[in-house]
Amino acid sequence: MEFTASGRLELRLTPADVGKRVSVRRMDEEPSAGRKFTDTVGVLTSWNNGVLLITRRSGERVSIDASTLVAGKVVPAEPARRRGPSATYPELARVASRAWRPIESERLGEWELRAAQGFTRRANSVLPVGDPGLPLDDALDRVRDWYAERGLPAYAQTATGAAGTQEVLCAELEARGWAREVSAELRIAALAPIGDAPDGRPVLLSREPGAAWLGRYQRKGASEVASRVLCAGPSVWFATVPGEGEVPAAIGRCVVDGRWAGFAAVEVDPAQRRQGLASAVMTALARRALDEGASAAWLQVESDNAGARALYDRLGFATHHAYHHYRAPERGTG
Template sequence: MSVRRVDGVADGRPVFRDAIGVLTSWDGDGLTVAPRTGAPVRFAAELLVAGKPVPPFPARRTAAPAVDPLDLQRTAARSWPAVEQEQLGEWTLRASSGFTRRANSVQALGDPGLPLPAALERVREWYAARSLPAYVEVVSPGSPPALAAELDRLGAALAPTLVRTAPLGDLARAGRPADVRLARTAGPEWLALYRRVGGDPALEAAATAVLHGGPSVWFARVEGRGGAPLAIGRLAVDGPWACFGAVEVAPAARRRGLATAVMAALAARAAEEGATGAYLQVEAENGGAIALYDGLGFTTSHTYHYARLPQR
């Protein structure tokens, strides 16, 4: 939006000032506009003079940044930060009351500072103390070369996850960004369509913390009648990379291009913040999502695995 407001008086006349950005809130306390750079602009509603929608800043058609699996995994961890974290050498133990494996697994990058059997036993004990299963995130290259063999010896089952990347500029042009509303917080309407939370207060609190964590987080939704969301998505921008996740479409609204519209709107916002590459993580068996991402130009950068340690 482009909004004009009264910003003081000079020589007996009002002084007007414009702000261009995302209108993130308009309530009884006033309006908030998030510009491309700098702090959000907040002012009282009675100071508003005029406003109009403007298109997003054009996303440049540039190649995605070069991918280093280790760096991208660390970037992904910052974009989906666990509620509790503890270092084990170069490994990172993460716990969030069971909300998603990504936020409840040890990121086993580098040297744990212990022999692998002892390190994995420490991992098992750490998660057992929190009444959580012990998951290990195994990345190749990145994790100790002998880790996969040790996990196999212990009988840990591996579940593959694909990390997929795409140039951000092409993605920003893939849908209809004007149909999508953006916000800095996941309100109750957004959460109503996000089907990974419900019932358990501890799980809901952890989900709220994880969803809103990250360097620059945005939530998108397409509204239907009565304000109920038809589609949602989440974005976390970290330097040149934009992480996409939580893309959900209501069953009755599928096959209408809404997932593409959500991702395009989020990509346009990420481009305004200077990002040039998009990435996401998708389970290898999720054929429907993979087909959608294929059509949007995503290709597989690398694969990592979650291994669940057997309980004692």
């Protein structure tokens, strides 16, 4: 916090600082165990009617009555991570989008409208990175119209927690009645250590998933649309660990795009978990990506997937940002 020359805390924030990363200290309304103050660090996403809304890196929002503030200031962006590659949110957002291509897309300024007949929110949401070329309300109306024309609900994929992310946009969406339905993390890591892991079970690599691969894929009854999404991307590879029957013991998918290798659909037969199969899949895919010139890895994982998170921790993945899907309200309600 900021101290004056006399040693007193000082408040150096105004509503003009909305959109900046800040650190504030406020008095607790109900002090306990001798604690009188609470500190909060995040992006100041709004300051309306005497209430500050601060979005933490996780995406959690904290409302603070301005009358309880005792100190506050704008703080620098978080320092670069000590492990793994460096990257901006716009770069990663576009890399991730290229790795999970929709069946149909259209530009709205710098935004991208994406549709795939409802197969996954990622392929059926607008990616609002950059300037839509319209005032926000007009842009959101266009988004809702575009998805309505296709018989789909309108979703917006946003992010929090990294330089260049969209805390203010999240707040604007919520103010207009858009509801956050799903949140997850995008993690990054250096690729070489993943490929350097010891060999495990034999892993087969192919350019197409095949019926056996799809038989293990968790989205049962994968349609032709799903197959088209899965096979799209700059350089797509599918990994299979053969099982005793027709269905593989484990599978995975990797998309190589320049320096980035994106991992997805790493799934293991529940009866064969904790045998190193997921690690074997990741290692085989990482080696192929390294051969194609990639040096950095990324993946997406939901917060409640404890097993996957533990694996990715061991492989050196660190959270870059949290991403969220917001659903538009019904017409006439927002």
